Amino acid sequence: MHARRFAVCLGSVAVLVAAGGAQAAWRDGGEAYEKVCRYCHEANVGPVLKGRALPAEYIQRVVRMGNRAMPAFRRSEIDDATLADVARRISTSAALARE
Amino acid sequence: MSSKNKALPKGVSAGDFDQALREIRAIVGDEHVQIEDEQLAPYNKIMMPVPDAQHAPSAAVTPDGVEQIQRIMKVANKYRVPVYPISTGKNLGYGSAAPVQRGQIVMDLRRMNRILEVDADLCTALVEPGVTYQQLYDYLQEHKLPLWFSCPAPSAIAGPVGNMVDRGVGYTPYGEHFMFSCGMEVVLADGQVLRTGMGAMENSNTWQVFKWGYGPTLDGMFTQSNYGVVTKMGMWLMPAPPDFRPFCIQYPNETDITKIVEALRPLRIAMVIPNAVVIAHTLWEAPCTPVKRADYFTGPGAIPDEAVKKIQADHNIGAWNVYAGLYGTKETNDANWKIIEAVAAGTGGKIITQEQSKGSQALQYRFDLMKGKPNLGEFGLYNWRGGGGSIWFAPVSQAKGSETLKQMKMAKDILGKYGFDYVGEFIVGWRDMHHVIDLLYDRSDETQTKNAYACYDELLHTFAKEGYGMYRANTAFAEKVAATYGPVKRDVEKRLKKALDPNNIIAPGRCGISL
Numbered sequence: 001m002h003a004r005r006f007a008v009c010l011g012s013v014a015v016l017v018a019a020g021g022a023q024a025a026w027r028d029g030g031e032a033y034e035k036v037c038r039y040c041h042e043a044n045v046g047p048v049l050k051g052r053a054l055p056a057e058y059i060q061r062v063v064r065m066g067n068r069a070m071p072a073f074r075r076s077e078i079d080d081a082t083l084a085d086v087a088r089r090i091s092t093s094a095a096l097a098r099e
Numbered sequence: 100m101s102s103k104n105k106a107l108p109k110g111v112s113a114g115d116f117d118q119a120l121r122e123i124r125a126i127v128g129d130e131h132v133q134i135e136d137e138q139l140a141p142y143n144k145i146m147m148p149v150p151d152a153q154h155a156p157s158a159a160v161t162p163d164g165v166e167q168i169q170r171i172m173k174v175a176n177k178y179r180v181p182v183y184p185i186s187t188g189k190n191l192g193y194g195s196a197a198p199v200q201r202g203q204i205v206m207d208l209r210r211m212n213r214i215l216e217v218d219a220d221l222c223t224a225l226v227e228p229g230v231t232y233q234q235l236y237d238y239l240q241e242h243k244l245p246l247w248f249s250c251p252a253p254s255a256i257a258g259p260v261g262n263m264v265d266r267g268v269g270y271t272p273y274g275e276h277f278m279f280s281c282g283m284e285v286v287l288a289d290g291q292v293l294r295t296g297m298g299a300m301e302n303s304n305t306w307q308v309f310k311w312g313y314g315p316t317l318d319g320m321f322t323q324s325n326y327g328v329v330t331k332m333g334m335w336l337m338p339a340p341p342d343f344r345p346f347c348i349q350y351p352n353e354t355d356i357t358k359i360v361e362a363l364r365p366l367r368i369a370m371v372i373p374n375a376v377v378i379a380h381t382l383w384e385a386p387c388t389p390v391k392r393a394d395y396f397t398g399p400g401a402i403p404d405e406a407v408k409k410i411q412a413d414h415n416i417g418a419w420n421v422y423a424g425l426y427g428t429k430e431t432n433d434a435n436w437k438i439i440e441a442v443a444a445g446t447g448g449k450i451i452t453q454e455q456s457k458g459s460q461a462l463q464y465r466f467d468l469m470k471g472k473p474n475l476g477e478f479g480l481y482n483w484r485g486g487g488g489s490i491w492f493a494p495v496s497q498a499k500g501s502e503t504l505k506q507m508k509m510a511k512d513i514l515g516k517y518g519f520d521y522v523g524e525f526i527v528g529w530r531d532m533h534h535v536i537d538l539l540y541d542r543s544d545e546t547q548t549k550n551a552y553a554c555y556d557e558l559l560h561t562f563a564k565e566g567y568g569m570y571r572a573n574t575a576f577a578e579k580v581a582a583t584y585g586p587v588k589r590d591v592e593k594r595l596k597k598a599l600d601p602n603n604i605i606a607p608g609r610c611g612i613s614l
């Protein structure tokens with residue numbers, strides 16, 4: 001009975017998915033921010049970055065060098081162009097809305 | 100570009116090194132070889148209390164594809180240049196992306212980030228080393244596949260291959276990650292490509308479903324070792340249960356750990372609780388809540404017990420905070436929930452359900468991890484002392500109450516001697532516990548850094564004297580930790596190294612293995 005419940009839950013999509021071996025890349029800096037930076041910098045873990053007009057060069061430097069507990073990120077993780085886009089977006093963004 | 104001022108690998112001339120790099124460039128392309136200081140900065144170690152120079156890379160190469168790796172192996176052998184493979188390179192607190200020894204070329208596999216296959220019927224995946232947990236999570240969401248995986252706390256940036264080869268742990272019923280891997284592809288030092296288990300047969304379709312194959316099972320050899328470069332890994336995924344009920348049980352006293360473990364072990368072994376139970380100390384919870392250390396203690400040395408008690412009272416944090424979940428149908432979970440309630444009542448614990456957890460940062464990230472939802476909530480730990488220094492001290496313990504209390508007291512005494520706080524948790528594997536302690540210090544403070552090194556050293560040797568070994572260790576202590584496991588094991592490891600990698604080119608020194 002329980003086994004059947006589990007099976008039903010998967011049944012509708014039970015197909016082999018071959019991802020086709022595509023190499024993943026960031027769509028743009030916005031996606032990288034959403035999928036990485038935000039987990040700390042909008043979660044009360046790292047400092048809030050948006051709305052502070054932080055210089056883009058400074059942001060890029062900290063990402064590449066790391067700073068205290070902030071790990072450094074390699075070019076293989078985020079290419080220079082995407083990082084520049086992340087930095088530009090943060091630098092020019094409005095402050096986070098407070099709840 | 101000449102390598103004059105670079106961190107050359109031991110015993111390699113500048114001329115040979117430059118020639119090797121030229122040949123590697125020809126294989127991967129110029130843009131995928133990095134040698135300038137600025138480019139190499141993110142490959143430097145962070146967190147470990149030893150000089151950066153000790154783990155400085157000479158270069159980094161980012162190949163894409165098995166064939167490129169095979170060719171790099173040939174060059175490395177020719178010039179005896181050691182390479183240090185990493186996958187997602189976020190082994191923070193165990194060595195980050197830096198090589199185990201100065202001068203090794205980091206072979207960064209992050210670009211190889213293809214999700215090669217997900218089989219929704221068999222609940223398996225085949226992934227490359229550069230795939231992150233976040234990427235796999237997004238993939239499953241996008242394709243509306245109700246499949247879960249288990250991930251470690253830094254899940255948004257780390258990945259299944261790197262975590263598994265270092266034998267990391269997570270928090271769902273599939274939390275012992277190596278146990279739930281199935282099949283590897285490995286490039287050996289001589290350039291041969293080995294597929295383990297059923298993958299050795301060319302036309303097999305059972306690589307991701309049956310681990311053992313025929314003859315000796317080799318997979319374990321490629322974890323916590325340096326016998327090959329893992330280029331693909333199969334992993335099992337868990338069907339999302341129709342009903343998931345995470346919970347926390349809080350206990351008021353440090354000594355309660357004895358009865359907690361005694362009460363929970365039978366439930367874990369019998370799989371009433373199917374996931375890795377975590378028993379987290381106040382000082383693990385506090386920074387993730389977040390509570391500021393400076394609001395409670397500014398003096399020198401470790402935070403006193405009275406201050407810890409005050410934090411517990413002010414912020415509704417237990418001395419111990421037990422995290423676990425029920426994974427099943429509503430009917431099975433209703434039945435098992437009664438058992439959990441009875442255990443909590445019988446041991447003096449206070450249950451916090453998902454509903455009641457709303458608004459608590461510390462509970463939320465744990466509950467998410469128990470269903471394999473990536474986040475970085477645990478980085479809150481680094482706000483406790485500040486300064487970003489961290490080494491994980493992680494001895495294995497039996498899942499017995501008396502043992503856990505003994506280990507906790509031993510650790511707390513030694514940490515206190517060096518002025519560090521006990522920030523620890525026990526992760527119940529099945530019959531074992533990984534006792535994970537975050538030795539937090541300010542890495543910009545020279546005295547604290549020195550003390551952190553000495554403290555880890557004393558912890559390691561005191562625990563070894565009592566028969567307690569590490570489940571995993573940072574690269575600065577690889578040699579010392581390996582030594583605690585005795586000479587015969589090390590001799591066998593060395594003989595294997597000689598047979599598989601006679602020129603000692605793959606990560607020499609990793610886990611203490613070298614020629």
Ligand SMILES: Cc1cc2nc3c(=O)[nH]c(=O)nc-3n(C[C@H](O)[C@H](O)[C@H](O)COP(=O)(O)OP(=O)(O)OC[C@H]3O[C@@H](n4cnc5c(N)ncnc54)[C@H](O)[C@@H]3O)c2cc1C
Pocket residue numbers: 184185186187188189190191192193194195196208228250251252253256257258259260261262263264265266267268269327328329330477478480606609
């Ligand atoms: C706040 C915090 C919480 C953490 N919590 C956890 C946790 O819950 N569980 C846990 O397990 N860890 C935890 N960690 C430690 C660590 O960050 C994770 O284990 C992480 O998954 C390891 O990094 P990675 O996955 O990027 O692996 P990598 O860094 O890529 O790999 C780790 C090591 O394995 C070897 N290796 C990697 N890839 C290959 C390959 N393809 N071939 C041969 N050898 C290879 C290398 O020696 C490498 O240094 C935590 C760290 C932090 C900072």
